[in-house]
Amino acid sequence: MQHRIVVLGAGYTGAIAAGRLARRLHRADVAITLVNPEPDFVERVRLHQLATGQPLRYRPLHEMFAGTGVALKLAKVTAVDADRKTVSVTAVDGSGREELEYDTLVYALGSGWNDGGVPGVAAHAHDIASRPGALRLRDRLAALEAGRPVVVVGGGLTGLEAATEIAEARPDLAVSLAVRGALGDWLSKKGRAHLRTVVDRLGITVHEDTEVAAVAADSVTTADGRTLPAEVTVWTTGFAVHPVARATTLEVTDRGQIVVDGTMRSVSHPDVYAVGDAAMAIGPSDKPLRMSCASGVPMAWQAADAIAARLAGTKVPHLSIRYYQQCVSLGRKDGLIQFVTADDRAKDGAMTGRVAALYKELICKGATWGVANPTGGLPSRRRHVTRQEAGSHGRAEVAA
The missing domain is CATH 3.50.50.60 (FAD/NAD(P)-binding domain)
Known part of the structure; x- marks a missing residue:
C-alpha cells in the first residue's frame, strides 16, 4: 500500500510542501492529499492591494497541481488526532464530515487575524x-x-x-x-x-x-x-495561529504553535511536520523564526526534503534558514528593502524608491512562482519509499 501523506492548508507553505513532495517521491509509493477550504491559491502578501480595489489573479489549485499526483480535497479542518493519526474535515460542498487517515502529516494551517x-x-x-x-x-x-x-x-x-x-x-x-x-x-x-x-x-x-x-x-x-x-x-497588530493544534496532544507553545526540530518535525509526534506560521522553529542566534513568508517558504522546503529523505532511507538534508532582507511596498510606486542580518536585525544598507518597489514585486511574483514550481529551481531527484520508514504502508526498497 502507498504511504499516505496529508497536507493541511494550501497557503504558501502547504502548497509548496505538497508540490515538492510530489516531485521528490514516486507516485506509486505515496498518496499525497492537500486539504484546503478554498479552490484557489490566495496571495496573502497582496491582500492590501485587494483591499484598495486592485484585482488579483485567480489561481485555481486544481490547475496548479495538475499532473503532479497531488489530490486536492476542498474541506475545512475541524480536528487532528495526533495519536490515532487522523484528521477530521468538513467538505465545503456540504457533503458532510470525513475522517482522513495519514502516515505522515504536514500541518500548514497558518495564522489569521489577532x-x-x-x-x-x-x-x-x-x-x-x-x-x-x-x-x-x-x-x-x-x-x-x-x-x-x-x-x-x-x-x-x-x-x-x-x-x-x-x-x-x-x-x-x-x-x-x-x-x-x-x-x-x-x-x-x-x-x-x-x-x-x-x-x-x-x-x-x-x-x-x-x-x-x-x-x-x-x-x-x-x-x-x-x-x-x-x-x-x-x-494590523499581529497574527494568531490556527486553533486546531492547541486542541491536540502535540507539543505547542503558549501561542499554539507546534514545536518542531530543525527538520520541521514535531518534537512530540515524529509523524507530524509543521511549517509556516503554525510552527515554532529556531533560527539563527537561537531566535524563533518570525511569522512571515520569508520564514515559511524555506521551512516548507526543509520539511518536504526531510520527509522524502526519511521515506527513502537516505541522509536527511538540513537547510540553514536565515534572513537577508525585509521587503515593504509603500504603495505601487515606492518601496523599501531593508537589508538585515541572518537573525533579522537591520543593517545600515537599504534600497528605496521605485527600484525597491520593483524588487518587492519580483519577490511577490517569486513566492507565487515557488508554489507552482516547488523545487525552487533545483534539480529534482525522485526517491522510492523504503519499507523500513514507511512501515506497513511502504514498498520494497528501490534504488533512489
Whole structure:
C-alpha cells in the first residue's frame, strides 16, 4: 500500500510542501492529499492591494497541481488526532464530515487575524489577514466619502503596507497610522528616513508612541485617553495561529504553535511536520523564526526534503534558514528593502524608491512562482519509499 501523506492548508507553505513532495517521491509509493477550504491559491502578501480595489489573479489549485499526483480535497479542518493519526474535515460542498487517515502529516494551517483582546476590535475593526477580510475592507473603503478618517493600527510590515496603499489609492481620505513606538523604529537610519518621507508625501498622519485601548464604530481610544476619529479602523497588530493544534496532544507553545526540530518535525509526534506560521522553529542566534513568508517558504522546503529523505532511507538534508532582507511596498510606486542580518536585525544598507518597489514585486511574483514550481529551481531527484520508514504502508526498497 502507498504511504499516505496529508497536507493541511494550501497557503504558501502547504502548497509548496505538497508540490515538492510530489516531485521528490514516486507516485506509486505515496498518496499525497492537500486539504484546503478554498479552490484557489490566495496571495496573502497582496491582500492590501485587494483591499484598495486592485484585482488579483485567480489561481485555481486544481490547475496548479495538475499532473503532479497531488489530490486536492476542498474541506475545512475541524480536528487532528495526533495519536490515532487522523484528521477530521468538513467538505465545503456540504457533503458532510470525513475522517482522513495519514502516515505522515504536514500541518500548514497558518495564522489569521489577532484582535489582541482589545475591546471593540472584533466588532468594529477590519483586517487584511484573510481574503474575506480584505474584501470587506475594500467594500467599506469604496463606500467612504472624501475627507473621511481612516486609522490603521500597527506599525509593522502589514500596517505600513496597508496605510500607504490606502493613502495612495484614495488620496481624498484622511489616513492616519497609530504605532506603539517610533515610526519604523526597527529599520536602519536610512530606512526610517525614507519611510518618513513617503508617509509625509502621501499625507499620512502618524501617531507615535500610541497604544490603542478600544475601538468604536467611528473612533479609536488610546491608552492615554485620546480619541481619534475613525470612520474605518484597520487592525494590523499581529497574527494568531490556527486553533486546531492547541486542541491536540502535540507539543505547542503558549501561542499554539507546534514545536518542531530543525527538520520541521514535531518534537512530540515524529509523524507530524509543521511549517509556516503554525510552527515554532529556531533560527539563527537561537531566535524563533518570525511569522512571515520569508520564514515559511524555506521551512516548507526543509520539511518536504526531510520527509522524502526519511521515506527513502537516505541522509536527511538540513537547510540553514536565515534572513537577508525585509521587503515593504509603500504603495505601487515606492518601496523599501531593508537589508538585515541572518537573525533579522537591520543593517545600515537599504534600497528605496521605485527600484525597491520593483524588487518587492519580483519577490511577490517569486513566492507565487515557488508554489507552482516547488523545487525552487533545483534539480529534482525522485526517491522510492523504503519499507523500513514507511512501515506497513511502504514498498520494497528501490534504488533512489
